[in-house]
Amino acid sequence: MGSDFIHSSEMVDNVSEKTQFYVGLERCIEDLKVYLFDSQVSVVGVHGMAGGGKTTLALALCNDIQVKDYFHNNVIFVRVSQSPDLKGILETVWEKIAGRKRPEFKDVENVHMELQQLILSQSNSILIILDDVCSINSLEKLLFEVSGCKTLITTRDKSIIPTNSSTQLFQLPLLGPKDALSLFCFWATGQTSISSDTDANIMQEVQAKCDGLPLALKVIGSSLHGEPHEVWKNKLSKGEYISDYEKKGLFRSLQTNIDSLEDVTKECFLDLAIFPQDRKICADALLDIWVYVRKLEKHNAFAILSELANKNLLKFTSKSRGSKPISYENASELYISQHNVMRDLVSYLAHKDNTIHSKRLVITRMECGLLSEGELINDSALDTQILSVLTEPMEENHWHAIDFPKTEALLLAFTSREYILPLFLKSMKKLKFLMVFNCCTKKATVKGLEVLSSLPQLKSIRLERLISPLGGKQSIEELQSIEKISLSLCEGFRTISTFDTTKLQHFNLDHSSDLEELPVEICNMPSALSWSITNCHLLQNLPYDLGNMSHLRILRLSALPGLKELPVSIGKLEELEYLDISVCERLKQLPKEIGQLKKLREFDMRECSRLRRLPTTVCELSCLKLVVCDEKIGKQWMRAKNISIPELRVEIVEAHFSLDWLDD
Secondary structure, eight states, X not given: OOOEEEEGGGHHHHSOTGGGOOTTOHHHHXXXXXXXXXXXXXXXXXXXXXXXXXXXXXXXXXXOHHHHHHTTTOEEEEEEESSOOHHHHHHHHHHHHHTSOOOOOOSHHHHHHXXXXXXXXXXXXXXXXXEEEOOHHHHHTTOOOSTTEEEEEEESOGGGSOOSTTEEEEEOOOOOHHHHHHHHHHHXXXXXXXXXXXXXXXXXXXXXXHTTOHHHHHHHHHHHTTOOHHHHHHHHHTXXXXXXXXXXXXXXXXXXXXXXXOHHHHHHHHGGGGXXXXXXXXXXXXXXXXXXXXXXXXXXXXXXXXXXXXXXXXXXXXXXXXXXXXXXXXXXXXXXXXXHHHHHHHHHHHHHHHTTSOOEEEEEEOSSSOBOGGGSSOGGGGGOSEEEEEESSOOGGGBOOOOOTTOOEEEEEEOSSEEEOOGGGGGOTTOOEEEEEEOSSSOEEEEOGGGGGGOTTOOEEEEESEESOSSGGGOOTTOXXXXXXXXXXXXXXXXXXXXXXXXXXXXXXXXXXXOOOOOGGGGOOTTOSEEEEESOTTOOOOOGGGGGOTTOOEEEOOSOTTOOOOOGGGGGOTTOOEEEOTTOXXXXXXXXXXXXXXXXXXXXXXXXXXXXXXXXXXXXXXXXXXXXXXXXXXXHHHHHHHHHOTTOEEEEOOOOOOOGGGOO
């Protein structure tokens, strides 16, 4: 694949006047110039999602007068992209710097060495802009560790940018509403603001759909340019923002980063299509699908999730107070979100993929009525592996007894105050993952959970915003293979003791507003590896038998502001590696038995405002690598580090108050 080269002196001829409308980039340009003019910085990495304006920003820097003056017009722009001709790129850069025809070079290594010597011989600084770098292997051949040469890299994958003291990383933000509207007006009407003869409501509605993505604003604006307003209104009335041709053109521009994914990673990425639009996705739910259905190891699954985030195909937000590390241990506190256009692309690709392979089926039923076999796309849909059903209120007679014998993951999302599980659940003998998700802001009562006892391979259940999801006549104590239960924003949890927990490996309870006391039986989980109780504001005590879970590796007791103490039996958790007691504001002391956690590696205790003194036994935590805490307790940890834990890193954080978790 060929690459584009632009020298600063050629910019006027190579960049049209229209593409030099750099709306919303002024602040970014100024921030980047600070890095470029810093003598201690040799590499600047700019990352952002596809279509976000990285190339436009790079070209704007090439045109900037201060940049050209600082580098004496020695600014070279190279578009790298996928499968680049590295030898050809280096040879052309050599010609641009030397100002003469290149000699014959043997190979990439030879021209790289000669080019490095040439740069060293120059009296003026040089800026090389490498645009759209997709591979770390390509980047390694295009970097020069010599004084007088700076490199600016634009990429969708921030993980390829080197991390060292001479590198600065810059994430390109999307456009704000005002700048987005200005850019859309520019491509749609040729003006930079809404003109008097333009329907302002239409302009604002379309730009909002693009959600600040410059490429979408350009494509959609261009598709409407010259069209009468009646055509615009007609498209909007039908929910059409761009024609199919333009939509596919936009998707083709965004799809290149997805095409470069490995097959397994691409399959995982397309699984995002099963979740309702305009909703944040719990990272833990997606990871369960990949672990139980895709058969991935847990940490490999999280590595794929991180890769997709690094490539700007999704982003993480946390529902916890404070800024916690992005890690597998904190997956239950992480949400996933996507840009509107990228979300549409996922749905488009997943639907396209499903016409060839029956992998995922999304059924949307927004009105009351029968969901019958005839409403499915085709007979092969019954072979689907992952099924997602979004409905409004459903009664028992609304469900048709459809057979889904091969489905392994089922997501049931609904918008109503009452809900009943579908009858076809009984046919899902291979079902491994089930999520029942109430999209309303208020909790809903669910019926029919007793049917889960007939699912012999069910491994993971996730319930959100439900009332009395367990117990009573809905007992599911006969679950044969269950390994994980996650309850979020649920009420009626006291009945957890009505079913068998002895096989559970992972238990998560989050935002239970009516939970005042945990039943003793909840600690009867001899197989438990991770156990999480978070954001339960009425909870004051933990069962003494907590220490009976002898195989526990991860224990999260976060945001329990009423919790007064930790049971001394915590010292019996000899396999524990990760402990989180953050935002337990009434906790005044740690039991001396904490020193018995010989395998503890990470300890998060931020925002424990009343905890003023550590027991001397913490000096016995020889495997401890990281403690996150407030400043006052951090000094005590530093003394413990100096005494007996030399490899300990103490991270001091400030108190942080946020309600971002409500915006899901």
